[in-house]
Amino acid sequence: MKFAFLADPLDHFKTYKDTTYAMMVEAARRGHAIYAFQQKDMALEGGTVTANVSRITLTGDPDDWYRADAPEAVQLTAFDAVVVRKDPPFNMEYIYLTYLLELAERQGARVVNRPQAIRSHNEKLAIAQFSQFTSPTLVTSDAARLRAFHAQHKDVILKPLDGMGGTGIFRVREDGMNLGAIIETLTANGVHSIMAQRFIPDIVKGDKRVLLIGGQVVPFCLARIPQGTEVRGNLAAGGLGVAQPISERDREIGETLAPVLFERGLLLVGLDVIGNYLTEVNVTSPTCFQEIKQQTGFDVAGMFVDALEKQ
Structure with a gap:
């Protein structure tokens, strides 16, 4: 071929x-x-x-x-x-x-x-289609709504809708330090919509990449663990990648989404899961094949090419 x-x-x-x-x-x-x-x-x-x-x-x-x-x-x-x-x-x-x-x-x-399918699944917004697996989330460009969301949840993550590798992600704690400046910067003073999510403390255990290939769930994930004072687990932001078997909750999320997304034309998807919550659906160029194989021996690339050949 x-x-x-x-x-x-x-x-x-x-x-x-x-x-x-x-x-x-x-x-x-x-x-x-x-x-x-x-x-x-x-x-x-x-x-x-x-x-x-x-x-x-x-x-x-x-x-x-x-x-x-x-x-x-x-x-x-x-x-x-x-x-x-x-x-x-x-x-x-x-x-x-x-x-x-x-x-x-x-x-x-x-x-x-x-x-x-790539165009229809913004990697941040696509989680809204599977809200049963998400933490409280708000998407808006309105500063008042963002401030109200913070006041309700106290500890939140703010991020752009078009970033990758952890770029532009901010955590705002209960004291609200720099909340106004962060909102102004990310929304360009109300021009751009952004996402706010309630902070998930389980990030200390890693931002897990759960891979879906050909409508099936890869049995191992890569937990990208933040280092030092960093809140982001992304490998591009210095996170430590630790491969591990997927949890029962990871499998529940993956097996629910896999057939749906495959039917829509997404052969390869990388879900981001923190704790028990789905945070992103990556469809452009999901990664972590090599880290999983190096640490577990599971041949993710082999599973992908198998699926590609069947296509």
């Missing part, structure tokens, strides 16, 4: 932990042809979606890990699957990307995750 990965620049990959790299390695091990391109390589010409795509050969050297052939302009229908692995920010350029990929789908391309 021929798999094309729509990703950020390959030279930026940290191969010791990069999930897209793990996918490529597993696919290549099975004899599949690997290709790569970026959003900037795409074009809509004469009504057809094409991209300047390079075939990738893996070297096995983690420091100089690939060789790329000269790019060729091809239709995305030429591949058995186009795997979307572009990181946020989920801005208008990302929206335009989903439009192009959706056009390619109509022309016969197989895109994973499906572009319309």
Whole structure:
């Protein structure tokens, strides 16, 4: 089979932990042809979606890990699957990307995750569809509502709706220190909607990444544990990743969401769970494959490529 990965620049990959790299390695091990391109390589010409795509050969050297052939302009229908692995920010350029990929789908391309499903599942707001698993949550740009939410719950998290890796996340305790300034900054004085959630003390045990692949729940998660005085568990914010079997509550959440999201065209989803609560539904480029395999031996990339081949 021929798999094309729509990703950020390959030279930026940290191969010791990069999930897209793990996918490529597993696919290549099975004899599949690997290709790569970026959003900037795409074009809509004469009504057809094409991209300047390079075939990738893996070297096995983690420091100089690939060789790329000269790019060729091809239709995305030429591949058995186009795997979307572009990181946020989920801005208008990302929206335009989903439009192009959706056009390619109509022309016969197989895109994973499906572009319309990515577009319809904001990674913060999607939790509202499964409110039985969430802590008290407010989404608004109105400062008065945000202040009232804080007054009710005393200890809250405030965050933008389009961030990743823990960027722009603030905790405001009962004393309300800097609440006004944080609201003004995150909402741009009432222009942008943000999310407020009641603080979940179980964050000290980790912000768990629960992976769903092909409508099934991966049996291990990665608990990303905040370090020092940091409130964020994100690995990009310095969190310590500890793999562990999923809990009964994790499984309940995962098994409820997995078939629903898979039916909507989301082959790979990364749920964020703190304590007993669902906090995010990640659909753009979920990670943590390598950390789970390194610590438990469970081959997450193998499970993913199995699902990809079935697609």
